[in-house]
Amino acid sequence: EICDNAEVTGMILQLPVPKHLDGNELAKVITPEKNVEGVDPDNLGLIVMNQYRNIPCTARAAIELAAESGIEFKGKRAVVLGRSIIVGKPCALLLLDKHCTVTVCHSRTENMAAIAAEADILVTAMGAKPGMVTGDFVKPGAVVVDVATIATEDGKYKGDCDFDSVNEKAGWLSPVPGGVGSVTTQILFKNTLETLKRQIG
Numbered sequence: 001e002i003c004d005n006a007e008v009t010g011m012i013l014q015l016p017v018p019k020h021l022d023g024n025e026l027a028k029v030i031t032p033e034k035n036v037e038g039v040d041p042d043n044l045g046l047i048v049m050n051q052y053r054n055i056p057c058t059a060r061a062a063i064e065l066a067a068e069s070g071i072e073f074k075g076k077r078a079v080v081l082g083r084s085i086i087v088g089k090p091c092a093l094l095l096l097d098k099h100c101t102v103t104v105c106h107s108r109t110e111n112m113a114a115i116a117a118e119a120d121i122l123v124t125a126m127g128a129k130p131g132m133v134t135g136d137f138v139k140p141g142a143v144v145v146d147v148a149t150i151a152t153e154d155g156k157y158k159g160d161c162d163f164d165s166v167n168e169k170a171g172w173l174s175p176v177p178g179g180v181g182s183v184t185t186q187i188l189f190k191n192t193l194e195t196l197k198r199q200i201g
Contacts, residue, residue, distance in 0.1 A: 003031040009199065010036030010054075010192045015086075033198070036191040039086055047093045053198075054191045059090035061183035062123050062145045063098070069143045069172035071121060073098035079116050080104045081133065081160065082125030087147050091123050113137045124148060130158035135165035144170045147180045 002008055011030050017023045027035070032042035038054035046053055067073075078100040082088035088104060095102045100121065105112045107128070116122055116137040124133050125147040138144060144166055146159035159176030167173050174180055 003029075003034060008034065009196045010034050012037040012188070013039075034195065036188060036195055038090075038191065044085065044090060047090055047097075050097050054195065055094070055187075056086060056090045057187040057191060058087045058125075058147060058180065058184045059094060060191075061180050061187045062087065062091055062125075062147050063094045064187070065174050065180060065183055066121055066123070066143050066145050071143050071172075073100050073121070076100050076120040077118055078102045078121040078123070079119035080123045080125065081112070081116060082106065082123075082127070082147075084125065087123075087125040091125065091147075095121070095123075121145075124160035126160050128160075130160070131162035133160045133166060134162045135169045138166050138169040140169050141171035142169070144173045145180065146174050146176050149176055149181055 002011065011034050013023065013027050013030060015023055017026060027040040030040060032040055033053070035043060036054050038056040043054045047055065078095040080088050080092045080102065083104055083106045092102050092104050103115055105115055109115065113136045117139050119139055120142055122138065122142055122144045124144070126132065127148040127150055130150045130152055144161065146161045148160040149157050150159065152158055157177045161173065
């Protein structure tokens with residue numbers, strides 16, 4: 001009913017969902033045109049076709065932050081750490097569409113630091129352990145976008161990157177908190193506005 005309501009511009013599925021529910025199946029219930037978070041088979045499939053409607057918010061935020069560094073994407077080597085449908089996979093596709101040569105690493109990747117250290121653009125979205133990405137993962141002068149937001153025991157939030165060692169080598173590094181998370185919220189509203197414009201023609 002909500003999907004069919006003309007007064008509703010857009011919807012998101014707040015993750016994580018309770019354990020007895022399947023988030024992937026629930027995402028399919030939302031009309032793709034109104035899924036302003038963009039994490040559904042239809043919107044993700046459009047990215048594969050180099051077509052865009054609602055781009056997944058966090059992935060779009062990561063790419064827009066990288067662009068703020070001033071880097072020219074075309075021809076650059078990009079490495080994405082993480083293969084989630086929310087960030088890793090869509091980020092890789094968006095970087096491919098910007099004519100980067102893209103490698104995706106994940107928890108089973110061997111020699112991850114050596115692979116990451118070849119990147120002109122490094123997007124970290126592992127979220128497993130604060131500070132796991134050290135300066136050894138970073139090519140001097142690289143653009144590093146830290147997507148992860150991990151709650152620590154002292155109530156603070158940290159990213160994948162060990163900030164000091166990465167910042168020493170990177171040409172540009174997004175902070176955590178105050179980086180991708182803040183931009184993601186803005187992208188959600190941007191997607192909603194773009195959805196409204198499509199609806200009213």
